[in-house]
Amino acid sequence: MITLYGDLRSRAHRVAWMLKELEMPFEHVPTHFLDGSTRTPEYLRINPNGRVPALKDGDLVLFESLAINLYLARKYGGPLAPSDLREDALATQWTLWVLTEIEKPLLLTAANLFLFAEGERNAQEAEAMKRKLGRPFKVLDAHLREQPFLLGDRFTVADLNVSSVMTLVPLSGMTLDEWPALNAWLTQCLERPAAADWKPIRFRIPRPPTPLAMLESFV
Numbered sequence: 001m002i003t004l005y006g007d008l009r010s011r012a013h014r015v016a017w018m019l020k021e022l023e024m025p026f027e028h029v030p031t032h033f034l035d036g037s038t039r040t041p042e043y044l045r046i047n048p049n050g051r052v053p054a055l056k057d058g059d060l061v062l063f064e065s066l067a068i069n070l071y072l073a074r075k076y077g078g079p080l081a082p083s084d085l086r087e088d089a090l091a092t093q094w095t096l097w098v099l100t101e102i103e104k105p106l107l108l109t110a111a112n113l114f115l116f117a118e119g120e121r122n123a124q125e126a127e128a129m130k131r132k133l134g135r136p137f138k139v140l141d142a143h144l145r146e147q148p149f150l151l152g153d154r155f156t157v158a159d160l161n162v163s164s165v166m167t168l169v170p171l172s173g174m175t176l177d178e179w180p181a182l183n184a185w186l187t188q189c190l191e192r193p194a195a196a197d198w199k200p201i202r203f204r205i206p207r208p209p210t211p212l213a214m215l216e217s218f219v
């Protein structure tokens with residue numbers, strides 16, 4: 001049996017989406033990251049980082065949401081799995097790319113516009129972070145003008161990992177009009193039934209009591 005730890009308003013939603021795509025039954029332990037549940041000795045034995053998500057599959061325990069998804073794809077992925085070493089390399093490439101090029105500036109844009117407490121938002125930082133997104137968005141758009149999905153003509157773990165990080169776009173104050181292929185692809189990914197189940201979560205990221213708590217939780 002698979003166990004997923006993490007409130008679904010956190011990055012645990014990425015893994016829940018994957019499990020849903022795979023139609024895998026799983027036990028969900030909704031460990032919350034703002035109430036101290038991730039810092040208990042029991043939870044720290046599961047994820048010593050004190051963060052969610054974490055996943056248990058038999059005696060294998062994993063942390064890092066997108067690494068978990070790559071594992072699930074390789075083990076149970078069917079059409080979502082990389083079909084050979086070449087696809088596996090590309091799925092890894094896009095996964096590391098979204099984490100290094102997009103996650104942080106997108107999160108800081110959304111946080112400085114909506115997620116931080118009102119008096120703590122920094123419009124200049126939001127603008128600076130938003131500007132950083134133009135470069136990777138252009139790369140992704142150009143790639144998707146050539147093919148419908150990241151690895152070719154089918155939806156895979158690469159699309160899931162990249163688009164699941166981009167669920168914060170609606171909170172970034174950005175339209176994607178400048179990048180139409182990216183816009184169409186992202187819409188298509190987020191409208192998948194397995195993602196739609198988690199839709200209410202994506203847009204209800206809790207506002208933290210203090211901006212520092214927010215920084216610690218999401219950055």
Ligand SMILES: N[C@@H](CCC(=O)N[C@@H](CS)C(=O)NCC(=O)O)C(=O)O
Binds near residue numbers: 011033064217219
């Ligand atoms: N890179 C990690 C980040 C995990 C992470 O920071 N999770 C946040 C919730 S979205 C968390 O648990 N924060 C609690 C804390 O930092 O104490 C992943 O993708 O799994």
